[in-house]
Amino acid sequence: MDVILLERVEKLGQIGDVVTVKNGFARNFLLPRKKALRANEANKKVFEANKTTIVAENANRRAEAETASKDIDGKTLTLIRQASNTGQLYGSVSARDLADLLAEDGAKVLKNQIVLDKPIKAIGINTVKIVLHPEVSVSIKVNVARSPEEAEMQAQGVDVMASMFERDEAGFVEAYDPNAEPGATADVRPDAEDEAEG
Numbered sequence: 001m002d003v004i005l006l007e008r009v010e011k012l013g014q015i016g017d018v019v020t021v022k023n024g025f026a027r028n029f030l031l032p033r034k035k036a037l038r039a040n041e042a043n044k045k046v047f048e049a050n051k052t053t054i055v056a057e058n059a060n061r062r063a064e065a066e067t068a069s070k071d072i073d074g075k076t077l078t079l080i081r082q083a084s085n086t087g088q089l090y091g092s093v094s095a096r097d098l099a100d101l102l103a104e105d106g107a108k109v110l111k112n113q114i115v116l117d118k119p120i121k122a123i124g125i126n127t128v129k130i131v132l133h134p135e136v137s138v139s140i141k142v143n144v145a146r147s148p149e150e151a152e153m154q155a156q157g158v159d160v161m162a163s164m165f166e167r168d169e170a171g172f173v174e175a176y177d178p179n180a181e182p183g184a185t186a187d188v189r190p191d192a193e194d195e196a197e198g
Contacts, residue, residue, distance in 0.1 A: 001026045002039035004047050007058055008134040009035060015058060016051065065133035072109065072130060073138040077101050078151045081144055083123050087161045092119035093144055098128065102140075120144055123161070125154055 001023045005013050009030070013019050018039050021030065030036035037043040047054070077098065082090045095114040102109045115129040115137075123144050131137045145151035150160050 003030055003036035004039050004043060005030075005036050006047075006054055007035055010134065015055060016047065062133050062135050065136040068108065069132055069136055069138045072102065072107050072132075072140060074140070075102075075105075075107075076141040076143055076155070077105075078143045078145070078148075078155075080147065080151065081123070083146050087123045089121050089123065089144065092121045093142065094119050098140075098142065123150070123154075 002018055002020050003026050005015055005017045005019060008014050012021070026036065026038075031038070037047060079093055079097065079101065081093065084090070095111040095116045098114050098116070099109050099111040109130060109132070113131050115131055120126050120142065123146060126142045126144070127139050128142055129137055129139050143151050143154055145154055145160070153160055
């Protein structure tokens with residue numbers, strides 16, 4: 001299906017471009033969200049008549065998005081969540097969680113503007129893209145940790161999971177007897193018991 005774009009659509013084109021898209025994409029996404037018109041003669045005339053208005057409205061929305069983006073760009077959000085010893089979250093962090101956190105911080109971001117390919121399911125620092133307007137996008141960092149102290153360590157660049165496993169390995173010490181049977185524990189030497197009694 002041929003459509004006339006009413007706003008810039010990523011990987012498709014700019015305002016006024018006539019592009020060919022799959023029927024389902026046009027019917028289910030572009031047309032209902034008023035991002036495009038069917039490319040027939042009547043709509044081409046309507047678009048040409050209203051082109052200056054459409055371009056002006058787009059410029060206003062872009063200017064508003066650029067102003068809003070200054071408050072959000074590069075911001076770091078910290079989320080404290082429960083997680084297992086391997087760092088997997090009990091649950092996940094979704095776009096709605098991030099939108100709520102940004103709203104608490106005074107930034108108006110809709111959850112559909114947050115580009116999260118898949119929910120965050122492990123502790124760590126993630127970069128998330130926010131598209132405020134088809135021509136304005138910013139990125140934020142999301143620091144997911146189990147405690148404020150852990151979040152602080154991650155913010156300083158420490159890999160919490162790696163350091164936790166190093167600590168576990170360092171704390172484990174066992175006496176080693178090269179002549180012992182497999183699975184046997186290290187025996188106490190008899191002469192050490194005599195010294196202890198005497």
